[in-house]
Amino acid sequence: MTDTKISLPESEIPTHFYNIAADLPTPLPPPLHPATREPIGPEALAPIFPAGLIAQEMAQDRMIAIPDEVRAIYRLYRPSPVFRARAFEEALDTPARIYYKSEHVSPVGSHKLNTAIMQAWVNKQEGVKRLATETGAGQWGSALACACQLLGMQCMVYMVRISYDSKPYRRIMMRTYGAEVIASPSPQTHAGRAILAEHPDSPGSLGIAISEAVEDAAGRDDTKYALGSVLNHVLLHQTIIGQEAIKQMELAGEYPDILIGCHGGGSNFAGLTFPFLKDKINGSRKALRAIAVEPAGCASLTAGKREYDFGDTAGSTPLMMMHTLGHTFMPAPVHAGGLRYHGSAPLVSHLLAAGLVEAEAYHQGEVFESAVRFARCEGTIPAPESAHAIHSVARHALEAREAGEKKVILFNLSGHGIFDLAAYESYLTGKMDPMA
Numbered sequence: 001m002t003d004t005k006i007s008l009p010e011s012e013i014p015t016h017f018y019n020i021a022a023d024l025p026t027p028l029p030p031p032l033h034p035a036t037r038e039p040i041g042p043e044a045l046a047p048i049f050p051a052g053l054i055a056q057e058m059a060q061d062r063m064i065a066i067p068d069e070v071r072a073i074y075r076l077y078r079p080s081p082v083f084r085a086r087a088f089e090e091a092l093d094t095p096a097r098i099y100y101k102s103e104h105v106s107p108v109g110s111h112k113l114n115t116a117i118m119q120a121w122v123n124k125q126e127g128v129k130r131l132a133t134e135t136g137a138g139q140w141g142s143a144l145a146c147a148c149q150l151l152g153m154q155c156m157v158y159m160v161r162i163s164y165d166s167k168p169y170r171r172i173m174m175r176t177y178g179a180e181v182i183a184s185p186s187p188q189t190h191a192g193r194a195i196l197a198e199h200p201d202s203p204g205s206l207g208i209a210i211s212e213a214v215e216d217a218a219g220r221d222d223t224k225y226a227l228g229s230v231l232n233h234v235l236l237h238q239t240i241i242g243q244e245a246i247k248q249m250e251l252a253g254e255y256p257d258i259l260i261g262c263h264g265g266g267s268n269f270a271g272l273t274f275p276f277l278k279d280k281i282n283g284s285r286k287a288l289r290a291i292a293v294e295p296a297g298c299a300s301l302t303a304g305k306r307e308y309d310f311g312d313t314a315g316s317t318p319l320m321m322m323h324t325l326g327h328t329f330m331p332a333p334v335h336a337g338g339l340r341y342h343g344s345a346p347l348v349s350h351l352l353a354a355g356l357v358e359a360e361a362y363h364q365g366e367v368f369e370s371a372v373r374f375a376r377c378e379g380t381i382p383a384p385e386s387a388h389a390i391h392s393v394a395r396h397a398l399e400a401r402e403a404g405e406k407k408v409i410l411f412n413l414s415g416h417g418i419f420d421l422a423a424y425e426s427y428l429t430g431k432m433d434p435m436a
């Protein structure tokens with residue numbers, strides 16, 4: 001029997017990030033200035049991002065070196081193991097072989113720490129003292145809070161109101177790491193005050209919280225803004241996931257037929273799939289499928305339009321060409337808070353339009369049914385976001401059974417759900433709206 005847990009030594013922590021921009025069949029449409037609608041240059045991003053990250057955002061080099069100091073911090077939890085989900089396969093009675101990359105083993109419980117560490121490091125190199133950000137469910141905020149603390153920086157988090165109230169443990173976690181946390185919309189920014197004036201009980205959204213954090217960073221000399229998904233440099237940092245997974249699948253003697261990741265802004269999906277997609281783009285693995293899975297209540301890839309739109313609700317960010325539900329879209333209050341974003345990564349949108357990746361959307365009732373089944377087989381309780389990927393895996397495994405095909409499926413377990421137990425309780429007690 002092959003190993004259930006496929007590990008790599010620390011020496012196999014990737015030395016470079018993989019930049020898919022170098023291999024795209026057609027170039028990515030550039031971001032546009034919100035007022036002039038002309039392509040923006042690096043100077044337009046300088047008030048909120050450090051030069052090193054702006055350079056990565058626009059880079060065309062295929063491989064970008066990871067600083068040794070960042071690789072040293074990655075040793076806290078990387079390389080993350082790949083597991084074969086044997087008990088889940090048995091429960092599904094499928095001939096498919098199911099593997100998962102376990103990003104939930106990071107100290108904060110998700111893949112978000114991969115980019116948080118790199119972003120904090122680059123900012124620190126450029127003399128930035130404080131980072132401002134938004135967070136939905138709290139995964140990204142706790143990752144940035146942890147990274148800032150590890151690198152001796154301050155962290156300011158605007159947390160979407162609905163999660164601030166319903167997820168106290170993530171809030172406490174961020175404060176334990178020394179971050180300042182405030183509910184969004186907040187009275188502290190113009191953007192927050194404008195929303196509160198119209199909707200005093202607003203549950204908030206990622207788009208609103210982004211407006212607040214951007215405003216905070218633009219208004220202070222010591223502060224820059226950090227985003228946990230969507231942008232090219234964030235997806236770039238996550239490619240260490242797929243690079244490790246390629247080696248681990250080789251050790252298992254397998255090559256995946258189907259790659260699956262949940263999709264909020266696109267970073268964990270991109271992190272797992274982009275290093276593999278290089279082979280699909282160059283024609284050596286034409287049959288490889290990469291599937292992004294989103295909630296039916298916020299289905300930017302499957303129900304949105306690909307057009308230029310703002311990244312935030314107030315319309316202060318550059319316009320990006322992406323699949324979007326519109327920047328004023330108010331997502332259903334699904335438990336997968338990290339997937340409640342109106343847009344999607346321009347890179348993932350571009351690949352979807354080119355037919356190189358696919359997208360699926362599911363309702364939260366069916367997603368939690370698969371999540372509970374997975375937890376009972378494999379032990380790990382998945383984050384509600386990651387559970388979307390698990391539900392898709394289950395469906396493809398059942399399709400493989402019907403077709404009598406021994407498909408190899410690899411998915412990204414982007415985070416654990418230990419701080420999301422209230423969502424599990426609402427599912428287990430029948431209180432969840434299954435069709436949201």
Ligand SMILES: Cc1ncc(COP(=O)(O)O)c(C=O)c1O
Nearest residue numbers: 139229264265266267268338415
């Ligand atoms: C565990 C987990 N998975 C996935 C996501 C979605 O983000 P992305 O699409 O950037 O991976 C989040 C966002 O907060 C998350 O916390």
